[in-house]
Amino acid sequence: MMCPAPALSATATDATVVFDGGNLRVDDVCAVARQEVGCEIAEASLKRAQVSRRQFEDTVTSGTPVYGVTTGYGEMIYMLVDTDKEVELQTNLVRSHSAGVGPLFTEPESRAILAARLNSLAKGYSAVRPELLERLALYLNEGVTPAIPQMGSLGASGDLAPLAHMAATVMGEGYLLRDGEPVETGTVLRSLGITPLRLRFKEGLALINGTSAMTGLGCLTMSAAWDQVRQAEIITGLVVELLRCSAGPFQPEGHDLARPHPGQIACAANLRTLTRGSGLLRSHADLRREAADSKEGRPVTRTGVYIQKAYSLRAIPQILGAVRDTLRHTHDTLETELNSANDNPLFFGGEGIEEVFHGANFHGQPVAFVMDYATIALTQLGVLSERQTNRLLNRHLSDGLPEFLVAGEPGLNSGFAGAQYPATALVAENRTIGPASTQSIPSNGDNQDVVSMGLIAARHARRVWENNNRILAVELLAAAQAADIADSRAGLSPVGRAVYDAVREKVPFVDRDRWMSDDIEVAAAALAAGEVLAAASAAADGPIL
Incomplete structure (x- = not known):
C-alpha cells in the first residue's frame, strides 16, 4: 500500500462543487478558494435545513431552554433572554466577538474558511435557515470575500473571533476584501444589489461557533x-x-x-x-x-x-x-x-430525535x-x-x-x-x-x-x-x-x-x-x-x- 498525494476530486475539476455536509474534500475547498470554482448547495441539504429549522423554532417557542437562544453566552448562561430579542441577541454576539487583530487572511484563505463553514452548516444539525446557507454560497460564487484578521482565536469554542468577522459581513457590517484591501461591507453589498440578512434564533452562534478557520486554512x-x-x-x-x-x-x-x-x-x-x-x-x-x-x-x-x-x-x-x-x-x-x-447546540429533529444536544x-x-x-x-x-x-x-x-x-x-x-x-x-x-x-x-x-x-x-x-x-x-x-x-x-x-x-x-x-x-x-x-x-x-x- 502506497501513500500518494491525494488525487484531485472529481467535483473540483468540474464547473461546480456541491456542498452537502458529508462529502466535501480538501481539494474541493482548494478549488473553490484558489480557482474560484463555483459552488452549489445540495437540494437535500436545503430541504434538511428547512425541516430542521422549523422543528427547532417549534422547540424554542414551546419554552424549552436552549443555550445561546434563550440564554446568554459562556459564563453568562444563567441569564435568560426573551425570545423576542432573538435578532438583537445574535447581532450582539457577532459584534462583540469581532475582535480579531493582526494581518488579514488572503482572499483564498478567507474563501476556504467560508467554504468550510458552509459545509458544516449544510450538514443540517445547526438548525439555520436555508437562506443563510444560500447567502454563504452566494458570497463564494460572487467573490464576496470577508476581511478576516488572523489572530484572536483560541480554537475552543470554535474560531470565534475570525468567524465573527465573517458573520458580520452577512449582517452588512465589517469589511470585505477587494483586490486584497478591506472595504466597508455595506458599500460592496449595495454595489452588488445584495441586501444584508437579519440573523435569527441561533444563527449568529452557528456562524461563529465552529472550527472552520483552522480547518479552512489547514x-x-x-x-x-x-x-x-x-x-x-x-x-x-x-x-x-x-x-x-x-x-x-x-x-x-x-x-x-x-x-x-x-x-x-x-x-x-x-x-x-x-x-x-x-x-x-x-x-x-x-x-x-x-x-x-x-x-x-x-x-x-x-x-x-x-x-x-x-x-x-x-x-x-x-x-x-x-x-x-x-x-x-x-x-x-x-x-x-x-x-x-461543529457548533453548539445541535438539533437532530430531522432525524426524529427531539433532544437538543448541548455539547462541545x-x-x-x-x-x-x-x-x-x-x-x-x-x-x-x-x-x-x-x-x-x-x-x-x-x-x-x-x-x-x-x-x-x-x-x-x-x-x-x-x-x-x-x-x-x-x-x-x-x-x-x-x-x-x-x-x-x-x-x-x-x-x-x-x-x-x-x-x-x-x-x-x-x-x-x-x-x-x-x-x-x-x-x-x-x-x-x-x-x-x-x-x-x-x-x-x-x-x-x-x-x-x-x-x-x-x-x-x-x-x-x-x-x-x-x-x-x-x-x-x-x-x-x-x-x-x-x-x-x-x-x-x-x-x-x-x-x-
Whole structure:
C-alpha cells in the first residue's frame, strides 16, 4: 500500500462543487478558494435545513431552554433572554466577538474558511435557515470575500473571533476584501444589489461557533504541503544523481517487503521514477567493483567510494515517507472535520430525535493536534533539504565538486557560501515553532478552561511551509550549479534534465559572485507555484505519487 498525494476530486475539476455536509474534500475547498470554482448547495441539504429549522423554532417557542437562544453566552448562561430579542441577541454576539487583530487572511484563505463553514452548516444539525446557507454560497460564487484578521482565536469554542468577522459581513457590517484591501461591507453589498440578512434564533452562534478557520486554512496548507513533499523528492532525486549515489536504497524490496509503511513505499517508488534513465547513479554492483579497484590501487572514476552513503542520501524514503504518512493523517482528519457539525447546540429533529444536544463539537483539539504533527513533519523536510545542500557545498563531502560550488577563483569568490546561511537559519527558525495544541490558557471566566489553539497550529504549519520553500530553493539552485560545474547535464535522467532546464529558465549560472537574494526568492516562488512538480511530471515516464 502506497501513500500518494491525494488525487484531485472529481467535483473540483468540474464547473461546480456541491456542498452537502458529508462529502466535501480538501481539494474541493482548494478549488473553490484558489480557482474560484463555483459552488452549489445540495437540494437535500436545503430541504434538511428547512425541516430542521422549523422543528427547532417549534422547540424554542414551546419554552424549552436552549443555550445561546434563550440564554446568554459562556459564563453568562444563567441569564435568560426573551425570545423576542432573538435578532438583537445574535447581532450582539457577532459584534462583540469581532475582535480579531493582526494581518488579514488572503482572499483564498478567507474563501476556504467560508467554504468550510458552509459545509458544516449544510450538514443540517445547526438548525439555520436555508437562506443563510444560500447567502454563504452566494458570497463564494460572487467573490464576496470577508476581511478576516488572523489572530484572536483560541480554537475552543470554535474560531470565534475570525468567524465573527465573517458573520458580520452577512449582517452588512465589517469589511470585505477587494483586490486584497478591506472595504466597508455595506458599500460592496449595495454595489452588488445584495441586501444584508437579519440573523435569527441561533444563527449568529452557528456562524461563529465552529472550527472552520483552522480547518479552512489547514486545507490550503495541506494541499500545498503535498506539492512540497513531492518537490522535495524531485530535488532530492537530482542531488543523488549529481553526487553519483547508489540506487540501491530505493529498490522496492527494501520497502514493499521489509518495512511497508505506505509513505516510505511511495517515496521510494517516486525516487525510482524520478531517476530512471540516469547515467550518473551507481548500482550496488558498481560500488562493489569500484571499492575493489580502489583497494587494489586501480584508478576509479570517483573521488571516494562508499558502499553506503550518509543518511541524508540513503534514508530519504524513511524520512520523507514518514512526512507523507503524517500529512495523510492530517489530510484525513481535516476531511472528517470539513464534514462535521461543529457548533453548539445541535438539533437532530430531522432525524426524529427531539433532544437538543448541548455539547462541545466546537473544540478544535483534533485539528490542532494534526496541524502540529504537520508542522513537525514539514520541519524535518526542511532539515533534510539543508543537509543535502551542505553535501553539495562541502568539498569534503561533494564527490569532487569545488568548495561552495565556486565557479571562478575560490577565495576571491565565495560561491554559495552565503546562500547556505538563510537555509540554515530557516531550519533553526522552524525548530522554534513549537506545538500550539498544548498551549491551553483558560479564558471566558474559566468556562473555556481547556482550549486547543488550533488556528495558531494551522498558522504555524503554513509558516513552516513558507520557510521550506526558501530552504528547498537554495538546494535546487545549488543542484543546478553543481550540474554545470561538473558538466553532468548529459548524464542526468529525463526528469533531472527537465528540472535543471526549468531552473535555468529563471536563474542563470553563478559564474562569479553576485547578489543571491533575488535568485533564492525567484526559485522559492516557483516552488510555491508547483512549477518544479509540473516540469518533472511532464518528463517522467510514470506518475509522481
